[in-house]
Amino acid sequence: MSFKKMHNQIFTVGLTGGIGAGKSTVGRVFETLGIPRFDADKYAHKIYSKEDEVREAVVERFGIEVAIIDEEGNASDIDRLKLSAIVFENEKDLEFLNELVHPVVRKGFETWVNRIPSNIPYVIREAAILFESGSEKGCSFVINVSADEVHRIDRVMQRDNWSKKQVVERMNKQLKEHIRIEKSDFVIFNNPEDQILNQVHQIHSKILSHR
Structure with a gap:
């Protein structure tokens, strides 16, 4: 775990994951704990x-x-x-x-985070291309949401009405899963049998202990 203390800004935790992994689902769980979430996508x-x-x-x-x-x-x-x-x-x-788009998103995040009350322990910065855009550099921790490929494909096919071929092609254009995991401080597994609530609560406690 590589804790990075950021100065002159609110404590930020990056949240990322490949298509269909369920990062937004995880992000909403953090919101139930009172943690504000910026959805970059x-x-x-x-x-x-x-x-x-x-x-x-x-x-x-x-x-x-x-x-x-x-x-x-x-x-x-x-x-x-x-x-x-x-x-x-x-x-x-x-x-x-x-x-073209990333600088505008970055500015939007900065505007958003400047409105967050000082008593908030940390915020979630959710982005599919967190690493590719360099946004992880502004995060004290990064969480990657991971799921087996078969479940990711099935989720996207149902959600977006895509063919399996379309989903696989998009996956192949994204950062490889093992690279995201290596670069992250925490990994949340989001397969059907996994309990994401417990995982989120454990990570939340660990983050608070570093505040």
Whole structure:
């Protein structure tokens, strides 16, 4: 366990995991313990409709086909499914998108965390690409949510109505599971037989002991 004490900011714990692992489910459990959670992926989804410069850069790079057109004929949002189908087929396109979106997400987190009351022991920073974006550098601890591949595939197929082939292709584009585990301070196992409540409570207690 590599405890990193961050100065001049609230104690931050990173939460990550591969597609279908169930990191948001785990994040919601932490919320029941009174721990605020910043969902970077959900925040990123809203950027395209709120940030004109980001939306315009996406349309310029990938074409008007990825835009959602409003009643006035303007590109008011981005179709994330169409965009994902493009960027996950091209490493340079994915890198471009991450470099475009991540600074905005980071700024959003900083704004959010500055509003957190000082009596809160720590916050959760949830992100699928926590390591890839370098966001783990601002975290005192990192938790990885892990699950067997068969369960992850089944969850995403049911949740997003994807084919098995689509899920596996997306998994293959993400950071390898063993690398995420090696880089993390804690691992929560989220297979059907696992008790995530007990795991979260144990990790919560360990984090509080380092405050």
